[in-house]
Amino acid sequence: MPDAATIAYFSMEIGLDEAMPTYSGGLGVLAGDTVRAAADGDVPMVAVTLVHRKGYFRQRLDAEGRQTEEPQAWSPESMLAEMPGRAKVSIEGRDVALRAWRYDVRGAGGVTLPVLLLDSDVPENAEPDRRLTDYLYGGDDRYRLCQEIILGIGGVRMLRALGYDIIRRFHMNEGHAALLLLELGYEEMLRRGLHEVTREVAVAVKPLCVFTTHTPVPAGHDQFPLALVRRVLTDYHGAYDRRAVEFCLDNVLNMTYLALDNSHYVNGVAKRHGEISRQMFGQYKVDSITNGVHAATWIAPSIRAVLDRHISNWREDNASLRYALGIPRQELWAAHQTAKQDLVAWVNQRTGASLFSNTFTIGFARRATQWKRPDLLFHDLQRLLALHRSAGPIQVVYGGKAHPRDEGGKELIRQIFAQVAKLEGRLAVAWVEDYDIAAAKRLVAGVDLWLNTPQPPLEASGTSGMKAAMNGVPQLSVLDGWWVEGCIENVTGWAIGDGNATNDSGIDERAFDAESLYNKLETVILPMFYRDQDRYIDVMRHAIALNGSFFNTERMVDQYLRKAYFR
Secondary structure: OOOOOEEEEEOOOOOOEOOEOOOOOHHHHHHHHHHHHHHHOOOOEEEEEEOOOOEOOEEEEOOOOOEEEEOOOOOHHHHOEEOOOOEEEEEOOEEEEEEEEEEEEEOOOOOEEEEEEEEOOOOOOOHHHHOOOOEOOOOOHHHHHHHHHHHHHHHHHHHHHOOOOOEEEEEEEOHHHOOHHHHHHHHHHHHOOOOOOOHHHHHHHHHHEEEEOOOOOHHHOOEEEHHHHHHHEOOOOOOOHHHHHHHOHHHEEEHHHHHHHOOOEEEEOOHHHHHHHHHHOOOOOOEEOOOOEOHHHHOOHHHHHHHHHHOOOOOOOHHHHHHHHHOOHHHHHHHHHHHHHHHHHHHHHHHOOOOOOOOEEEEEEOOOOHHHOOOHHHOOHHHHHHHHHHOOOEEEEEEOOOOOOOHHHHHHHHHHHHHHHHHOOOOOEEEEOOOOHHHHHHHHHHOOEEEEOOOOOOOOOOOHHHHHHHOOOOEEEEOOOOHHHHOOEOOOEEEEOOOOOOOOOOOOHHHHHHHHHHHHHHHHHHHHHHHOHHHHHHHHHHHHHHHHOOOEHHHHHHHHHHHHHOO
């Protein structure tokens, strides 16, 4: 039987297995790491997501960097166990039946936590309804709303069908699952013998709910016209009619505000993101819990072997990674070289590049969108080539997908390919097509420096640099997101710029940041790497000891337990 103190964790995407394309990027990978850490800590949790039979998409890039998308189909029938429970939701007046597949996440101590993947592809549904759980972030507003009905409302109903009668907290990882609040309100209304959801009912539900917001970018908050909501969401038989105006200001259902209004605890995902969120949502109390990554998942085998020799219990006690300062320098360096040689051979085979394992290697892999500025490194090609010649040779490995409807992101990839063509024969750059978890594991461990160049203050947290730090790879980044907390200059890595959204230098911000990036490479990082190796290895050790020991999901889940789940 489910634990009476169960935490129900809802996320539109969860990265669980390299063979299951149930995630698009950082949000889903974080969700997977969260469940793994909960399993490690024996936290009574059940996770709910959609099955996404056709995945997010498989990225294809031609020689000019033009992105095309293909479905990434997979078969849950061949990998997962079908659960006995059934649920249904009403969409446009039709009953849509749902089943659930179970994926078990096993923790370090042997505890197993279930992830339920909701699926509308069942024989009793009409063909269009069978496709509603196929594509992650696919389709139009109607398709997205249908998916959010299935996740939020259908997710609660599936939990009840499987015996989860008493759930201590419902945790919404972003606003996609916010419609679960309507189902909880409807349940409470029926318990009270009422015919409509009153304010008192909403107040009674609020202590059950936790909401984590991940984006300071307005486009990241789902909104649906009230007319569409009334047409598509046909459950509840008028129970919410008198509250529709309250939930839907300006005739729009904003999923973020629905979650903010009805959650007892709300948090951003880094200290700075908490500050930005409090400015965005001034009438709400928004705390912060900085994201982390799952150490045992993201540390490369060669680095794991070193840690096992020197820090015996680091998997069960991530804080003990602070003892990485005592690892012999050359032992860590040799382990890093093993990871680097693996990456170089893999990239060369996959892309046809000519990378070398003795050349300083920069990694950049994020979703390709304009505010992440992946092209900042190429702002001034002559400056880049000059430092490449004078301070020490460099090579670069890129990865990342643009959302299919993000034409600006697609154009960025094309522009970077055009810049790379100009560098051919002088500075090697490779772009890894169809970047995924498997590629990320190689990249974050095998590069010598992790580069991150977001436009402040738009980076909510960012976890790619945390993964790199776990492997002893320092970061060079704009002071935004988690790096405001993680950067100790010349100790754990280096900062680009001064952390301000504006500067007083009289030049534009992009040029200012590019110049800072080039200066750090030319005068600090490359000389240290090529001519003061012991000092560079000290930065690597500090990246593990100071950043790896804190920016992990073990610490993060502990904070959720204390601040949100059992408070």
